[in-house]
Amino acid sequence: MKNRLKVLRAEHDMTQAQLADAANVSRQTINAIEKGKFDPSLPLAFKFSKLFKKPIEDIFQDEEE
């Protein structure tokens, strides 16, 4: 799954640690998601959606799309 987490984080001028703080996960998790090594759960995806005020499909896209 592709994601725009890194771009959105940069747009909001946030570090990985700050985003991790906001989402209540480890920085390792944010890094793994940004690199596409780990797909987050639906609740975590909703957290990102709320934090960035964007629909989930604007943050995460299917690789085949």
Place this chain on the structure above:
Amino acid sequence: MNAEHTNLKSQLKKNTKRLSIWTFAWVITVALVSFGAKFLWDFNEAISIAAIILNLITGIGLILANRRYIMDLDELQRKIFMDAMAMALGVAVVGGLAYSMMDITNVIKGDAEISIVVMMIGITYMVSIIIGNFRYK
């Protein structure tokens, strides 16, 4: 914002401390049962049973503390731990049975020891956690 992450970190710290205490207590009771019967109470059956019950109680505490520790991790950390546990379980079943068959078929000299299997599980678990952390670095 920071409060939530501090919660995650402080909870992890608290759970690590709790798990350490239960692990230490369990190891002590294992040593007590293993050596106490011979050196402290001369194989008195009642005391041995009491020591084994104490060992089981601390063992249950250890299992629950470990479960709590894993449940409070974040989802990636939990996945790393779950993958490591799956590997450890697989090695325990496959490796343990192979080791047992080596004993039955006299491939190894002497009897198969449960401590070897326990060490094998522990090493597999630790190596799997290191690999998992490296993979998602």
